[in-house]
Amino acid sequence: MLDPRLYNLNAEVGLMAGDMIVQLVMFLILLALITKFAWRPLMNVMQEREQHIANEIDSAEKSRQESERLMKEAQDELKSTRQNAQQIIEDAKLTAKDQEETLISEAKAEAERIKQSARQEIEQEKERAIQALQEQVGTLSVQIASKVIEKELSMDEQEKLINEYLEKVGESK
Amino acid sequence: MDHGSPTVEDVFGISWLDFNLSNVLMIIVASIIVFIIAVIGSRNLQRKPTGFQNFMEWVVDFVKGMISSTMDWKTGRQFLPFATTLLMYIFIGNVLGIMFMVVYDGDLWWKSPTADPGITLTLAVMVVALTHYFGVKIKGGKGYLKDFFSPIPILFPLKIVEEFANTLTLGMRLYGNIFAGEVLLALLVSLMASGALEAVAGFVPMLLWQGFKLFISAIQAFIFVMLAMVYMSHKVSSDH
Numbered sequence: 001m002l003d004p005r006l007y008n009l010n011a012e013v014g015l016m017a018g019d020m021i022v023q024l025v026m027f028l029i030l031l032a033l034i035t036k037f038a039w040r041p042l043m044n045v046m047q048e049r050e051q052h053i054a055n056e057i058d059s060a061e062k063s064r065q066e067s068e069r070l071m072k073e074a075q076d077e078l079k080s081t082r083q084n085a086q087q088i089i090e091d092a093k094l095t096a097k098d099q100e101e102t103l104i105s106e107a108k109a110e111a112e113r114i115k116q117s118a119r120q121e122i123e124q125e126k127e128r129a130i131q132a133l134q135e136q137v138g139t140l141s142v143q144i145a146s147k148v149i150e151k152e153l154s155m156d157e158q159e160k161l162i163n164e165y166l167e168k169v170g171e172s173k
Numbered sequence: 174m175d176h177g178s179p180t181v182e183d184v185f186g187i188s189w190l191d192f193n194l195s196n197v198l199m200i201i202v203a204s205i206i207v208f209i210i211a212v213i214g215s216r217n218l219q220r221k222p223t224g225f226q227n228f229m230e231w232v233v234d235f236v237k238g239m240i241s242s243t244m245d246w247k248t249g250r251q252f253l254p255f256a257t258t259l260l261m262y263i264f265i266g267n268v269l270g271i272m273f274m275v276v277y278d279g280d281l282w283w284k285s286p287t288a289d290p291g292i293t294l295t296l297a298v299m300v301v302a303l304t305h306y307f308g309v310k311i312k313g314g315k316g317y318l319k320d321f322f323s324p325i326p327i328l329f330p331l332k333i334v335e336e337f338a339n340t341l342t343l344g345m346r347l348y349g350n351i352f353a354g355e356v357l358l359a360l361l362v363s364l365m366a367s368g369a370l371e372a373v374a375g376f377v378p379m380l381l382w383q384g385f386k387l388f389i390s391a392i393q394a395f396i397f398v399m400l401a402m403v404y405m406s407h408k409v410s411s412d413h
């Protein structure tokens with residue numbers, strides 16, 4: 001049924017030097033051409049892509065670090081600002097306290113002064129009142145005396161005499 | 174169905190220079206297809222890849238993974254174009270035999286180029302020769318020779334044998350897998366061609382085998398390149 005020659009298909013063919021040479025030469029030519037026209041550009045592109053991706057990763061890493069640095073900076077700034085504000089508030093508080101104290105002490109001094117002057121005034125008033133009283137008493141006593149004595153004692157002499165007495169009284173006191 | 178080979182013998186009167194024209198044809202076809210795929214895939218290259226460029230980059234990345242799994246990427250990166258070309262060439266070569274076979278005038282013209290031992294052995298020899306070349310280039314002549322006597326000098330004969338065994342197995346593994354696949358495909362085709370009943374009976378196995386052969390094509394291309402890189406790493410990396 002089957003052609004027996006099928007079993008030894010190609011079997012009568014030994015190693016043919018011509019085939020081998022053709023194979024070798026053709027393969028070398030193919031290798032050279034395909035490397036020049038296909039593999040070289042293809043590998044270049046693949047390498048370039050690799051490079052590109054590596055660069056992208058690098059730059060992403062760099063910008064991440066940069067942003068981290070910026071964030072830290074901003075945080076530091078915020079912190080220092082907050083500290084500054086705190087300082088200012090504290091200072092203001094201190095100043096206010098100082099001022100308050102000064103004000104109070106000034107007010108106290110003022111009050112003291114006012115009290116003092118009031119006291120002085122009172123003293124003066126008193127003195128003046130006493131003087132007025134003395135004068136009054138003088139005139140009164142003169143009138144009383146002139147009424148009583150009805151003598152030609154002049155007004156001037158009268159007064160001089162009374163003053164004399166009064167002074168004596170004051171000295172003896 | 175007569176499957177002969179379109180051979181030309183003693184070209185230019187040189188007694189050893191024989192050509193199997195179907196192999197020559199298929200080598201050229203596979204090379205052109207690989208070249209076209211690669212060039213289309215790397216046209217309009219953009220940083221943000223679209224469509225076919227994605228696929229090509231996936232292939233390159235895949236090979237990159239293979240290389241870095243066997244050796245340091247710093248030394249391995251120079252093999253990337255070679256390994257990628259090898260992978261695509263072998264895969265395309267393997268797949269070419271799945272789609273159809275063209276028999277013209279009693280000769281088998283269209284088949285996998287990798288279904289020929291001479292071609293796979295050529296590739297294997299090329300790979301091993303390159304490993305020696307880069308071994309000398311990267312480690313220097315002294316370091317390269319020292320590797321044959323390490324870890325112990327008594328292994329030297331084994332190391333020499335290993336080189337030839339590596340070459341032979343690398344080429345023969347690929348050839349055997351692809352050739353076996355082609356033989357079975359040819360058998361199934363001739364079965365289906367022999368009658369209506371047989372055609373119905375052979376339909377499902379044919380489909381399955383074609384799918385499986387596609388899988389084998391990919392796996393063998395992967396294994397070939399992987400082993401090439403493993404051998405390469407044995408020669409170029411200083412720590413095993």
